[in-house]
Amino acid sequence: MRLLFVSALYAPEAIGGAELTLERIVDGLIARGHVAAVLTTGRLSADQTLPSGALVLRRRIANVFPLAPMRRYGAIARTVWQLLDCCNPFGYLQMRAAIRRFHPDVVITDSLRGVSVAAWPAATHEGVRIVHRICDAYLLSPSLNMLFAGPHSAKAMFRRLVRWPHRRLSRHVAAVVALSVAVLNLHRRAGLFEAVRTEVIPTAIAAEARQAKVADGPIRLGFIGQLVPTKGIEALLEGFLAAGVDATLDIAGSGEPDYVALLQRRFADPRIRFLGWLSNKAAFFAAIDLCLVPSRIFDTLPTVIIEAFAHHVPVLASPIGGIPEMVEPGRNGFLADLDSASAIATSLREVTADAAALRRMAASTAAASARLLDPEGQLDRWEALLRDVVQVGGGGHARLAG
Numbered sequence: 001m002r003l004l005f006v007s008a009l010y011a012p013e014a015i016g017g018a019e020l021t022l023e024r025i026v027d028g029l030i031a032r033g034h035v036a037a038v039l040t041t042g043r044l045s046a047d048q049t050l051p052s053g054a055l056v057l058r059r060r061i062a063n064v065f066p067l068a069p070m071r072r073y074g075a076i077a078r079t080v081w082q083l084l085d086c087c088n089p090f091g092y093l094q095m096r097a098a099i100r101r102f103h104p105d106v107v108i109t110d111s112l113r114g115v116s117v118a119a120w121p122a123a124t125h126e127g128v129r130i131v132h133r134i135c136d137a138y139l140l141s142p143s144l145n146m147l148f149a150g151p152h153s154a155k156a157m158f159r160r161l162v163r164w165p166h167r168r169l170s171r172h173v174a175a176v177v178a179l180s181v182a183v184l185n186l187h188r189r190a191g192l193f194e195a196v197r198t199e200v201i202p203t204a205i206a207a208e209a210r211q212a213k214v215a216d217g218p219i220r221l222g223f224i225g226q227l228v229p230t231k232g233i234e235a236l237l238e239g240f241l242a243a244g245v246d247a248t249l250d251i252a253g254s255g256e257p258d259y260v261a262l263l264q265r266r267f268a269d270p271r272i273r274f275l276g277w278l279s280n281k282a283a284f285f286a287a288i289d290l291c292l293v294p295s296r297i298f299d300t301l302p303t304v305i306i307e308a309f310a311h312h313v314p315v316l317a318s319p320i321g322g323i324p325e326m327v328e329p330g331r332n333g334f335l336a337d338l339d340s341a342s343a344i345a346t347s348l349r350e351v352t353a354d355a356a357a358l359r360r361m362a363a364s365t366a367a368a369s370a371r372l373l374d375p376e377g378q379l380d381r382w383e384a385l386l387r388d389v390v391q392v393g394g395g396g397h398a399r400l401a402g
Contacts, residue, residue, distance in 0.1 A: 003026075005109075017225075021203045025379070036053070041060075087117055095119040099126040131389055140192075181322070203372070208312075232296045236344055239294075290315070293323070295338075299320060312366050334351050
């Protein structure tokens with residue numbers, strides 16, 4: 001099959017887990033004999049063939065500022081950006097041009113920031129069926145803070161304004177793949193994807209060889225991800241200092257430079273290390289005993305948890321979004337309310353009270369997470385779904401009138 005993926009960001013300009021896991025799916029399907037291209041955004045337009053064989057169609061973002069690198073823009077610029085991203089006519093044209101260039105059998109849309117849901121009618125008008133992968137709440141709100149704002153607040157009114165086309169346009173989609181039951185239900189309750197075939201196919205990462213761990217000394221805690229408030233990083237740092245446990249804390253990841261500098265100044269402590277963005281995640285996981293995921297707002301299926309399991313590291317995570325679908329308490333981690341510094345401090349005292357028991361959990365972590373550590377099984381399900389969608393639609397590239 002000829003597969004055209006659409007993602008707001010893509011390698012080598014990837015920021016988070018969603019882009020990295022999509023890259024694994026694309027590369028895995030190419031390895032099985034399929035031909036794949038990825039339409040993505042960037043500062044400049046350029047085509048690039050990656051070593052995997054994926055053709056990247058990077059198009060200059062048709063909006064007031066790019067998605068990468070991360071930086072803070074003014075309120076007026078952000079508002080204009082979101083209004084245009086509601087249903088971007090330039091994204092519509094870019095999508096039609098990409099289909100005519102590549103002639104796919106099926107289009108798989110992922111993160112649509114920058115291209116917008118205009119990609120869906122564009123594919124329909126070119127006669128190509130669509131599969132959408134739900135990896136976040138973008139279709140419901142420009143941000144998670146806005147998604148959970150009070151129903152009569154200015155944020156809620158703006159959210160309704162910039163998401164008014166999404167419910168109707170979601171009918172263009174032939175099938176939906178959700179990373180978790182929680183995120184699928186969130187969209188269904190909002191009225192999206194009515195009468196659309198749905199599948200829940202969580203991200204999967206192959207297990208790594210188990211590394212020998214230290215048998216004594218301070219418990220080594222770790223956080224890896226974007227350094228943004230919604231990930232609970234400030235409460236984590238406050239809670240760690242308040243807990244008074246015999247432990248160290250490594251913080252890996254990047255964020256807006258001024259915010260990261262503020263965290264480093266505010267939480268300067270010899271037991272806390274800020275490591276920045278890491279290309280070698282294996283070394284990070286090899287150096288910790290417990291991975292901390294204190295998300296504050298809905299989290300679909302945090303890739304960091306699966307990466308921790310793949311490296312035989314248990315997690316302490318918030319029971320929100322799709323996280324409870326991943327964690328089996330006592331076997332591959334712990335679930336606890338981590339919505340404040342005091343709650344985090346309490347949980348850290350509890351899980352580190354028996355250091356030997358915590359370190360022994362590494363032996364059962366991978367076995368308790370088997371379905372998340374089977375990338376070939378994940379690809380089998382993706383391949384079967386895409387074949388079904390193409391067969392139902394007749395396959396090929398036959399442009400529709402209009």
